[in-house]
Amino acid sequence: MILKYKSKNIAFMICLLFFTGCLFFAQEPIKTPAEKAHYSEYTQHQAIARFLSHLAEISGNLKVRVVGRTLAREEYSSKDLLLCIITEEGVSSPVDLNRSKPTFYIVGAKHGNEQSAKEASLMLIRDLTVGELQTLLHKVNFLILPAANPYGNWFDVRQNEQDLDLNRDQVKLESPESEAINRVFREWMPEATMDVHEKGDDFYQVSIGCVSNPNIDASLQEFSRDVLLSEVNHKLKEKNITFYEYLVRQRMGIDSSAGVNYSEDDRGTREFMMRYSTTDLNDGRNSPGIYESLSFIQEGASRHDLETLGERTHYQYYGLRFMAERIGEHGKEIISLVRGLRKKLLQKAGEYSEDDLVHLRMKYVRDEKEPFIKINRFVRTERPILGLLKEDKKAGDPLTYGDVVPYSRASDRKIEEVVVTNWFPKVSPTKSVIRPLAYLIPSQFGDVIDTLVKHRIKVDVFIEDCFLDAQVYTITDIAEAEYDYLPPQKISMEEKEMNTVAKQGDFYVTCAQEGANLIPCLLEPESQYGLIRYWKYQLVPEKGDVFPFYRVIKKQELPLVPYVPWKR
Numbered sequence: 001m002i003l004k005y006k007s008k009n010i011a012f013m014i015c016l017l018f019f020t021g022c023l024f025f026a027q028e029p030i031k032t033p034a035e036k037a038h039y040s041e042y043t044q045h046q047a048i049a050r051f052l053s054h055l056a057e058i059s060g061n062l063k064v065r066v067v068g069r070t071l072a073r074e075e076y077s078s079k080d081l082l083l084c085i086i087t088e089e090g091v092s093s094p095v096d097l098n099r100s101k102p103t104f105y106i107v108g109a110k111h112g113n114e115q116s117a118k119e120a121s122l123m124l125i126r127d128l129t130v131g132e133l134q135t136l137l138h139k140v141n142f143l144i145l146p147a148a149n150p151y152g153n154w155f156d157v158r159q160n161e162q163d164l165d166l167n168r169d170q171v172k173l174e175s176p177e178s179e180a181i182n183r184v185f186r187e188w189m190p191e192a193t194m195d196v197h198e199k200g201d202d203f204y205q206v207s208i209g210c211v212s213n214p215n216i217d218a219s220l221q222e223f224s225r226d227v228l229l230s231e232v233n234h235k236l237k238e239k240n241i242t243f244y245e246y247l248v249r250q251r252m253g254i255d256s257s258a259g260v261n262y263s264e265d266d267r268g269t270r271e272f273m274m275r276y277s278t279t280d281l282n283d284g285r286n287s288p289g290i291y292e293s294l295s296f297i298q299e300g301a302s303r304h305d306l307e308t309l310g311e312r313t314h315y316q317y318y319g320l321r322f323m324a325e326r327i328g329e330h331g332k333e334i335i336s337l338v339r340g341l342r343k344k345l346l347q348k349a350g351e352y353s354e355d356d357l358v359h360l361r362m363k364y365v366r367d368e369k370e371p372f373i374k375i376n377r378f379v380r381t382e383r384p385i386l387g388l389l390k391e392d393k394k395a396g397d398p399l400t401y402g403d404v405v406p407y408s409r410a411s412d413r414k415i416e417e418v419v420v421t422n423w424f425p426k427v428s429p430t431k432s433v434i435r436p437l438a439y440l441i442p443s444q445f446g447d448v449i450d451t452l453v454k455h456r457i458k459v460d461v462f463i464e465d466c467f468l469d470a471q472v473y474t475i476t477d478i479a480e481a482e483y484d485y486l487p488p489q490k491i492s493m494e495e496k497e498m499n500t501v502a503k504q505g506d507f508y509v510t511c512a513q514e515g516a517n518l519i520p521c522l523l524e525p526e527s528q529y530g531l532i533r534y535w536k537y538q539l540v541p542e543k544g545d546v547f548p549f550y551r552v553i554k555k556q557e558l559p560l561v562p563y564v565p566w567k568r
């Protein structure tokens with residue numbers, strides 16, 4: 001009897017232990033690889049794949065897709081680029097996406113040595129799939145590419161395996177990484193994007209920049225700045241995280257964002273100026289922005305050391321999270337704003353009108369109403385503290401380097417408010433043209449067409465010779481650029497209308513498509529951000545030449561079929 005009672009009791013205890021155990025395990029949050037390692041190492045490709053496999057196993061909201069593959073190098077093999085599609089409905093393709101919610105696309109650590117961008121993205125993926133942010137999926141769809149540069153990540157370097165700066169490759173799309181980043185954007189056409197980076201050590205722990213190219217409708221910049229950034233700033237303040245809109249300091253007359261390798265002499269000793277983030281189209285912000293998107297770059301302050309990895313992952317995470325939550329709060333407005341602008345752009349590009357301008361060249365200008373900007377920054381001071389003693393010492397005892405632990409935090413830097421008078425907050429177009437209906441591109445420019453196709457720009461091909469009315473440019477003066485990635489220093493031309501021949505095999509690129517803003521920016525010879533500035537396309541003409549790309553401004557019946565419409 002006693003035995004029976006005892007065994008019942010033991011069975012009960014075992015059950016109790018089992019259930020408590022289940023509860024314990026159910027509540028144990030899943031750690032990111034970096035959390036598990038207590039931020040003692042950077043998370044690498046295999047650990048990311050394992051972590052995502054674990055999350056995908058337990059969450060029906062996460063679908064992981066391979067969207068590209070890096071190139072193999074002797075010292076590092078090729079790796080899959082992993083996209084996390086996180087939705088309430090658990091969809092895995094754009095056609096199934098619930099379009100009543102905005103879609104937010106995040107790309108992490110395109111620069112391999114900006115590690116916290118990736119660690120914070122992984123944390124966000126965890127919280128959206130199995131953590132406290134699951135309810136946000138009622139309001140927002142997510143596409144997250146947490147590690148956009150596995151090679152750079154492994155070697156802790158900025159470039160990819162081709163030694164390319166991926167954030168200057170969004171026009172050429174020469175790297176498999178940039179091609180994948182861009183393809184995901186074009187296939188899903190998210191309303192909002194965020195490219196996550198790290199800057200240097202800075203008083204402002206999180207900085208976010210919004211669209212700045214004047215071809216992008218001004219309402220997107222206004223909404224970004226006045227609503228989203230302002231609210232994110234407020235939320236970050238509550239977390240004691242310092243924030244300022246992303247600012248760039250560069251020497252006057254130098255384009256520090258173009259991707260140019262300036263010589264020491266050219267960098268020179270010119271005065272510094274300050275501006276918002278670049279108007280260039282080859283980075284990860286204006287490149288999706290040009291499709292009328294709410295596009296951002298987040299830059300976390302960084303000393304690029306393991307010691308601060310946990311701390312910087314923390315504030316990068318909150319920058320991302322608060323932006324995601326704000327997008328959720330303003331979902332309806334965002335959908336109507338972005339989709340409305342995209343529709344309007346398509347309509348405009350379908351008709352030739354003198355009022356429909358595309359801005360080809362632009363400059364950063366001062367604002368009379370805002371003659372200076374006040375910001376906080378760290379200044380190095382003389383170090384009053386040499387280090388911390390490991391053990392007690394008496395006066396007269398010898399002190400060696402081994403007795404001291406370095407003391408580097410806060411003591412050697414103080415915060416100073418600076419007033420920047422070389423402040424150029426605005427952008428002013430300096431050269432604009434009327435958007436044509438289309439461009440005629442001769443058949444020999446196959447590499448130009450390949451790039452356009454990579455951008456998912458619709459290209460047609462002539463199936464027989466025909467006459468065509470077009471506008472052509474004759475070059476009257478030209479001075480080549482000194483550097484690859486820069487437009488000609490000087491280019492002037494005369495424009496005339498003529499009846500010309502389009503040959504079988506020539507290409508025809510209509511502007512009445514989603515890329516309506518991008519197409520003229522890439523193809524016009526006077527464009528500051530056009531294909532002409534990359535030496536690989538060999539597009540720089542000589543004086544007296546007729547520029548090979550013709551502008552079509554009249555609607556005409558033409559013998560065209562879509563070029564390469566097939567899918568892989």
Ligand SMILES: [Zn+2]
Pocket residue numbers: 111114167197198
């Ligand atoms: Zn970066």
